[in-house]
Amino acid sequence: MPLNFAEKILAKKAQLPKTVPGQIVEITPDVVLSHDNTAPIYGLFQRMGGVKVYNPDMHAVILDHATPAPSTKHAENHRVIREFVKEQGITNFYDIGKGICHQILVESGLALPGEVILGSDSHTPHAGVMGAFAAGIGRTEMASIWAIGQIWLRVPESMKITVNGTLPIGVTSKDLALYIIGELKADGALYMSVEWHGEAIGALPLSQRATLTNLMAEMGAKNSYIPPDQLTFNYLKVRARRDFEAIYPDENARYAVEMEYDAGTIEPMIACPHTVDNVKPLSEVKGTPIDQAFLGTCTNGRLDDLAAAAEVLEGKKIAPGKRMIVIPASEAVYLAALQAGYLETFLKAGAVIESPGCGPCMGNHMGVPAVGEVSISTANRNFRGRMGTKESEVYLASPAVVAASAVAGEIQHPKDI
Numbered sequence: 001m002p003l004n005f006a007e008k009i010l011a012k013k014a015q016l017p018k019t020v021p022g023q024i025v026e027i028t029p030d031v032v033l034s035h036d037n038t039a040p041i042y043g044l045f046q047r048m049g050g051v052k053v054y055n056p057d058m059h060a061v062i063l064d065h066a067t068p069a070p071s072t073k074h075a076e077n078h079r080v081i082r083e084f085v086k087e088q089g090i091t092n093f094y095d096i097g098k099g100i101c102h103q104i105l106v107e108s109g110l111a112l113p114g115e116v117i118l119g120s121d122s123h124t125p126h127a128g129v130m131g132a133f134a135a136g137i138g139r140t141e142m143a144s145i146w147a148i149g150q151i152w153l154r155v156p157e158s159m160k161i162t163v164n165g166t167l168p169i170g171v172t173s174k175d176l177a178l179y180i181i182g183e184l185k186a187d188g189a190l191y192m193s194v195e196w197h198g199e200a201i202g203a204l205p206l207s208q209r210a211t212l213t214n215l216m217a218e219m220g221a222k223n224s225y226i227p228p229d230q231l232t233f234n235y236l237k238v239r240a241r242r243d244f245e246a247i248y249p250d251e252n253a254r255y256a257v258e259m260e261y262d263a264g265t266i267e268p269m270i271a272c273p274h275t276v277d278n279v280k281p282l283s284e285v286k287g288t289p290i291d292q293a294f295l296g297t298c299t300n301g302r303l304d305d306l307a308a309a310a311e312v313l314e315g316k317k318i319a320p321g322k323r324m325i326v327i328p329a330s331e332a333v334y335l336a337a338l339q340a341g342y343l344e345t346f347l348k349a350g351a352v353i354e355s356p357g358c359g360p361c362m363g364n365h366m367g368v369p370a371v372g373e374v375s376i377s378t379a380n381r382n383f384r385g386r387m388g389t390k391e392s393e394v395y396l397a398s399p400a401v402v403a404a405s406a407v408a409g410e411i412q413h414p415k416d417i
Contacts, residue, residue, distance in 0.1 A: 002250035004158040005225045006193035009133045009247045013116055021157045021256070028149050031110055032058050033119030034142060035101045036065040039080040041120060044143035053088050054149035060092040061085050062104050067096035067357040070365035099330025099356040102126035102214065102298040106206075107330055109239030113228040113246035118142070118151065123298055123380065125194075125221055128213040129206060130236070131228035131246050133193070136217065156222045157256035158193045163200040165263040170414065172308075173208035174300060174378070174398040176200075177215040178269040180261065182279025190220035192256065195249060200263035201226060206235055207302040214299050215380055218276040268413060271396035274384045282401060286411050290395070291373040293324040293406035294387075295351075297361045300378035300399050301329030303336050309403035310342040312414045318350035319409030325367040326351050327359045351406070363388025376405045 003011065007019045014025035034041055038061050045053075053059065061081065069075035078096070085093040094104050101119070105111040105127050113131030117124060120142045127134035137151070145151050167176065181188070194216045201209065209226050216224035228246045236244075268282035295301070295309050306328060318324050326346050328334040334356055337343050343353055352367075360367035361379045368388035369375050375387060375394045382394035395411060404414040 002253045004160070004193070004249045004253035004255060005195055005247065006133065006156050006158050006223060008249065009114065009116065010153065010155050012247065019155045021155050023155045024152050025155060026150055026152050027116060029058070029118045029145065029151065030112070030115035031060055031105070031117045032142060032145050033060045033062070033101055033105060033117065033121065033124060035062050035121060036074070036077060036081070037120050037139060038084060039077045041139045041142050041146070042080065042084050044140055045146045048143055048147055050143070050147040053090070053146045056089045056091070058149070059090045060101070060105060060110050061090055062094040062098065062101035063096050064100045064357045065362060066364040068355065096357070097331060097355045099333070100298045100301065100358055103301070103329040103333070106130060106210065107239070107332055109236060109241045112236065112240055112242060112244040113232065114244050118145065123214055123217045125216050125224040126210060126214040126298060128224040129210040129226055130232060131225065133223050133225065135222050154191070156191050156193045158195060159189050159257040159259070160195050160197060160255040162258070162260045163196070163198040163263050164260065165200055166203065167200060167263045167266060170400065171266050171268060172398045173204055173211045175269045176261070176263065176266050177212050178271050178276075178279050178396065179266050181215065181219050181277050182269065184219060186219060186275060186277045188219045189216060191222045192220070193223040193225060194219070194221045196224070196226045202229060205304060206231060207304040210302070211299055218380055268398065268401055270401070270411065271382055273382060273393040273395065276380070276382060276396065282397070282411070282413055285395070286413060286416070288395070288411040289374060290376045290405055290410060291322060292367065292369055292375040293322070293402045294360060294367060294375060294377040294379065295324065295399055295402050296327030296329065296359060297377070297379040298329060299380040301327060301333065303333050305378065305399040306333070306337045306342045307340070309399040310345040312400050312403035312417070313345055313349040313351070313407065316349055316407045316417070318406050322406060322409045324349070324351040324406040325354060325360065327354045327366065328356050330356050360387050362386065376402050376411060378402050
């Protein structure tokens with residue numbers, strides 16, 4: 001019987017000939033990811049009677065959500081985590097300033113084709129850009145894996161999204177993802193494995209592919225997968241920590257839902273307050289005044305994203321009375337952007353550059369908006385209070401549109417500034 005990606009990889013990990021949607025399987029994941037929430041998970045682990053983690057090499061612990069620590073409470077949390085990884089012998093530990101967990105997993109060669117990655121963060125499907133089965137789980141589930149090395153999963157239904165054609169100039173995978181979320185809505189892929197296929201997907205650089213897998217969390221997906229190709233393998237050649245075997249869906253595999261899109265029809269899109277599926281074409285919301293522009297996050301904080309924004313900002317200034325915050329997704333991206341001159345462009349334009357991490361994306365620090373203010377961001381979420389202030393509004397857009405809006409002082413297309 002032909003199997004899709006989720007059915008095939010979970011069958012392999014459970015040592016079964018096949019699986020079907022709804023089936024419960026027990027597996028041992030290849031990588032378990034936690035971030036600043038490692039400390040509370042450790043507390044759960046101890047209450048379960050845990051003393052030593054099942055396999056220290058399975059862990060990736062990355063401090064990113066509140067880094068550098070914005071309060072004593074956060075600093076104490078980080079102290080506990082540093083002590084934990086030391087006593088447990090966890091070597092895959094990334095302290096403050098190294099970057100956002102999802103970016104680090106991919107960059108450091110910990111996310112590999114044909115492997116299962118489980119993370120105590122809802123955007124763990126990001127790692128599916130490498131051809132992995134990557135899913136978010138709860139803290140109690142994570143503590144249990146630490147203790148016994150296993151977890152049960154329900155085999156998800158699968159959705160196949162095929163995108164043909166070519167994205168128009170100035171249109172990115174962020175626009176494509178927002179368009180699809182707007183059409184299928186926030187529960188459109190609830191507990192599903194979303195597979196991406198088609199010539200338009202194969203034409204995307206890895207950085208833009210990652211935006212697609214990342215954003216599927218906003219459609220309720222359990223996992224999001226892009227078949228690894230030569231671009232993937234070339235990227236991993238100097239990064240992969242282990243040998244791996246890519247897994248592909250069988251021809252004629254069955255899917256609960258199959259969708260097809262023509263990339264050539266996609267235009268710049270904006271997610272409007274206060275839900276990611278409240279999506280409108282840029283042409284319908286242009287001219288909306290903004291107070292703050294934020295370029296960064298695991299969704300769009302990579303080098304290509306910074307390059308697109310820098311091209312818009314070259315020789316220009318942030319609008320008077322407005323502000324722009326730039327946060328590279330990792331130390332490696334920060335250094336590459338510095339060497340390429342992008343950071344100089346941002347500074348000359350009047351932007352503020354912060355250390356790699358999540359920053360204001362989830363409202364901890366480095367750019368929390370004031371009451372009544374409007375932000376435009378390259379992030380993945382815009383629900384009320386997401387950036388730390390309930391009485392504010394957040395619009396989501398691509399890096400070039402965010403940069404253009406910072407210059408115009410209102411939501412604007414790059415070609416119009």
